Amino acid sequence: MAVLVADDVSRTYGETVALNGVSLDVSEGEIFGLVGPNGAGKTTPVRALTGTTEVDGRVELFGKPPKSVDGERIGLLPQDFDPPERLTPRELLAYFGGLYDDPEPTDALLEAVGMDGNGDTYYENLSGGQQRRTCVATALVNDPDLLVVDEPTTGIDPAGRRQLWQLLSGLAADGTTIFITTHYMEEAEELADRVGLLADGELVALDTPSALIETYGGDSLLYVDGEFEADISAHLDYDCSLADGQLTFRNVPPTDIGGIVTQVEAAGTVDSLTWTDPDLEDVYLELTEKSPERRSLGVTEVSER
């Protein structure tokens, strides 16, 4: 059963269309990532899911409207969560724990988010990343069945971010459903089972990261730098382009790289090779840099790039 359902959800603020007919569902134990540029509308579904803004369309959590769901089942980290500065992480977690029937132990929460060494420092004296880790812990205090986190790792260093990915993956493996918004494409690609891409309030793509990359990510590229004659391509069995002393080969299988180098070296010298595979960032740029008009014409094929 879907834990979370949004069906044809729209929200306008005055003249601004924040969400336009967004439909998605998230299954138990799934991590769903929502990505999109600033102002694309990512926070608006978070508010709709947690019943803090009214929307047109249907939103259900555990088969009920958000406001009817037992708060014990939901963990929320708002984007702009700003706890009292003169509390320590330990005091904050104790405070939030007091709001629930069976809170998680504070020490375990501090350790889970990598804050066990700073549990007694005033919030105002923590670094930005340490503050955000503390905020993540507050969303976990009730061991929620559904965790909704809006840009949870903003400001957290790469190692800390990976630690939180592991934490979230572990929670999902144990059955927690996770809805996460992020600006980090690596985070969405690594963490999310499926990713929805919002642009101008519309969900322009929704699939697994690998399927999105396959559909929209574009070509793998092999760059060969060296000294070549202008007619080098005539000596090669592979299509390529030559610009600024660099040969570019598109979509060659990795197993062909050795053969390409051998052919290029027969007609020039090779200084270096660079290989790039498309990733979710390419998908993001491909889909978000188009105007709404071009997207509505379905102009998203790789060949259009």
Ligand SMILES: Nc1ncnc2c1ncn2[C@@H]1O[C@H](COP(=O)(O)OP(=O)(O)OP(=O)(O)O)[C@@H](O)[C@H]1O
């Ligand atoms: N309370 C509000 N009043 C008026 N406009 C709003 C309000 N909340 C959001 N908006 C507008 O709705 C649109 C979507 O905002 P939203 O916060 O959902 O975007 P976002 O994708 O989360 O952005 P960011 O990545 O910058 O956090 C924006 O144009 C924003 O200005």
